[in-house]
Amino acid sequence: MSHSTMPVQNQAFAIRTRAPAGRNPALGRLLLVAASIVSLVVLALQSVDAFALLPIGFHSWRPLLFAYLLWSAALGAAQILIRGEAGERAAFVLPAVLFTVAMVIFPTFFGLYIAFTDWNLSAVEGRRFNGLDNLRTLLADAYFWNALLNMAYYVLAVLVQYAIAFGLALLLNAEIKARKFFRVAFLLPLMLSPVAVSWMIGKSLMEYRFGPAATLARYLGWDNPAFFSTPWLARLSIMVMDAWVSIPFMMVLLLAGLQALPAEIKEAARVDGATGWQSFKEITFPLMLPVSMTALILRIIFELKLADIVINVTAGGPGGATDTVSSFIFREYRDRSNVGYGTMLAEVYLVIIIVFVALILKWASRWMQRTN
Template sequence: MAIGQGLFVLASLGLAGIFLLQVLDAAGTVAIGFADWRPVLYAYLFWSVALCARQVLVRGEEGQKALFVLPAVLFTVAMAIFPTVFGFYIAFTDWNLSSSTGMKFNGLDNLRSLVNDPFFWNALGNMAFYVAMVLVQYAIAFGLALLLNAEIRARKFFRVAFLLPFMLSPVAVSWMIGKSLMEVRFGPLASLMKTLGWDSPAFFASPWIARLSIMAMDAWVWIPFVMILLLAGLQALPHEIKEAAKVDGATGWQSFWEITFPLMLPVSITAIVLRIIFQLKLADIVINVTSGGPGGATDTISSFIFREYRDRSNVGYGTMVAEVYLIVIIIFITLLLNLTARFMRKPD
């Protein structure tokens, strides 16, 4: 017991000392830090091993049970929590990779720049539109799920065929559709639009047409995901209720609206929430097809952050945007989950 406790105390002191030394060096207080953060990582690994050993040596059987959880917790701290906390530190610095001055603390300057940045608010408004379009995708996916749940010929073939877009990378979809089929000069879809009377079928020249085009490609990729969740829910519904409604003389629409749709609400809400979470990360199609254009009309927060890093090498400001967007997502998802929980809570 004493060995385990002593090993843990020694590892904790070592980790705290190395981390403090590295922080002081990064702040410019001392000049005896390490070249990178690798020693801190090694100290953290040693501290993690010491913590696990302490659990076994000090707590016995209870400590052995904790070993089933501790590695996952420690990995999450290292790969998710620490980078997020470290990102908050970077967000309050003036750090441009193209500058020779390196990283400098600049207080709230990045936050002030963000508040006064019209491109950020434009991208945030676009995200509100993209998230709202999830409801349209849900409606289409529900219709397809109902179709594939019905007794139709080649039902298994259509189920696999409708899932094919979800198997493709969004980057491949953006080049296959956005850069090929919808190309204004030689694209097959553009040629079809010319035949139908559209003189200049430029899908990405007008702001609203560009947004809808991006959403069409995004929907083509993600509707199968929502569809397969709803299809699984439909197949789990009891057939006796539908048969009883049919015997009572309910029409197809009445059976859907009064029975199928209410019973599918838990699955529907789960599918919509998951789809919204994925939608909040939309970037790849926008980056590859329009790069946020025309004039930022299709920009998302993720594509905006990407350009801050890649084109402007502005690590400090880009990280501030990312951290603020993370806070916005946490608040939005928390409110959404609370709202859905209240909506689904049965009355006493």
């Protein structure tokens, strides 16, 4: 190789290795490390003050908030300095990620801290760390386990809701008169707030003295039509109101799935002489399995949050027969002002929901693979 070509190659190598305009990786890393160190120091000081290990004088979590905002800005600037154009693209997504961390991740971990404290708003002592006392109280709390058992009943009722919703979807997908009117009419409960439904139906329609449902029950021979007097009847009444509000949601999903099915397959089955039941069993239902599983899983997730109807109609009674975990946690906060124990209930229930939904998704995936 001649000496004349070496400077040209060195210049080409320098051009390839030179950082593009606007990039300064060293400065970006330095900025990110400095902001991270400041944030970690503030977090350590805030934790020491929160656990009363050393009175620093932080009266709120505002210093940590400012440190987080500073670190977020440094992270965005560091991405641009280190990665250049790719960092600029990442900076568009970064605010959403940081907002999720601030509004979801941090409150979850902060709630975990609150769960291990004795914090009653009606007490003069204020918040103090009490270790595993709240967890021990939860494990021995019969009302919590009763509410969790009630949730099992409510979740199982989703299967009945699914069957009714599927039947309505099949009906509205058929060529019937006034089909558009019935579609709007069946969607009306979905447009109402569950709180409004609880007052219109639970407090008015099913009122045991003057309610129309109670009057009709007396006319049919029921001497004391109190829909919320016995545990099993109260739980069934809550299930009926919840189903009336929730069935249209699954019906819409299933109706959309039915309308997306290819008409040629049904025509071929009809030409081959298949009856309506055979066509549904062998063609419609198997093809609708993905939509069905989606509707069921979404409905179960919503059911696990059931609280508003129970709170407004029965307040968990009689004797906790209609209580859900969410309504029980609500009363723990509102009636007893027990923030520490209520937060422990919420954190444990969050873990239960995550595990339960993960198992359902795993089972549904395996079942779908086997059926396909």
